Amino acid sequence: GAVVSQHPSRVICKSGTSVKIECRSLDFQATTMFWYRQFPKQSLMLMATSNEGSKATYEQGVEKDKFLINHASLTLSTLTVTSAHPEDSSFYICSARRLGGEKLFFGSGTQLSVL
Amino acid sequence: AQTVTQSQPEMSVQEAETVTLSCTYDTSESDYYLFWYKQPPSRQMILVIRQEAYKQQNATENRFSVNFQKAAKSFSLKISDSQLGDAAMYFCAYRSPTIQGAQKLVFGQGTRLTINP
Numbered sequence: 001g002a003v004v005s006q007h008p009s010r011v012i013c014k015s016g017t018s019v020k021i022e023c024r025s026l027d028f029q030a031t032t033m034f035w036y037r038q039f040p041k042q043s044l045m046l047m048a049t050s051n052e053g054s055k056a057t058y059e060q061g062v063e064k065d066k067f068l069i070n071h072a073s074l075t076l077s078t079l080t081v082t083s084a085h086p087e088d089s090s091f092y093i094c095s096a097r098r099l100g101g102e103k104l105f106f107g108s109g110t111q112l113s114v115l
Numbered sequence: 116a117q118t119v120t121q122s123q124p125e126m127s128v129q130e131a132e133t134v135t136l137s138c139t140y141d142t143s144e145s146d147y148y149l150f151w152y153k154q155p156p157s158r159q160m161i162l163v164i165r166q167e168a169y170k171q172q173n174a175t176e177n178r179f180s181v182n183f184q185k186a187a188k189s190f191s192l193k194i195s196d197s198q199l200g201d202a203a204m205y206f207c208a209y210r211s212p213t214i215q216g217a218q219k220l221v222f223g224q225g226t227r228l229t230i231n232p
Contacts, residue, residue, distance in 0.1 A: 032218065038158075042224070043206060043222045043224045044160075044220075046219050046220070046221070049219055091158065093158075095220075103162070104220065106159065108157070
């Protein structure tokens with residue numbers, strides 16, 4: 001089956017620093033990747049849709065300058081949380097859609113803790 | 116905008132029994148997809164079952180089946196012969212087929228399912 005690798009699985013950083021999270025499709029090409037955020041005991045909220053070679057589409061209320069998304073290749077999308085603050089602490093999950101396919105495959109998530 | 120509602124924050128069932136998780140949604144689209152995802156303590160999202168709105172037949176995957184009522188915009192998940200490994204958070208999700216929708220998923224609030232041995 002298709003595998004989406006998300007790295008790191010857990011990161012702790014100081015307030016004001018930037019953190020990069022990677023989402024890789026290991027055995028397929030992903031034209032579209034999605035980034036979700038999940039607060040404790042809550043649902044997944046879509047942050048942005050990332051298409052290879054073009055700018056990401058952000059959901060309403062998500063600061064694009066705060067959450068930088070890059071989808072430079074068909075197998076890699078990155079989410080950079082810039083100038084992180086404690087309120088950015090959350091679980092971030094990516095998912096990827098295979099080129100020409102319909103199914104979505106999820107990464108294992110990244111727990112971000114900002115001190 | 117589409118919304119998905121799961122009105123049961125928590126459910127519990129005895130091992131080997133059957134449990135039904137509820138989900139309702141709101142949409143003006145006639146064609147769409149509905150999903151149930153499972154999120155165990157590992158937090159890995161696992162697809163349980165999927166239903167295309169244009170199909171009248173309810174989807175079934177082994178012990179998992181759905182009751183899809185399009186007119187009522189209801190999409191419940193039935194788990195038969197519950198097993199300890201079924202314990203997890205279950206999310207109902209909606210996906211638009213339109214290009215504009217970009218196949219993004221809209222999730223419900225989730226239902227935490229506990230299996231009692």
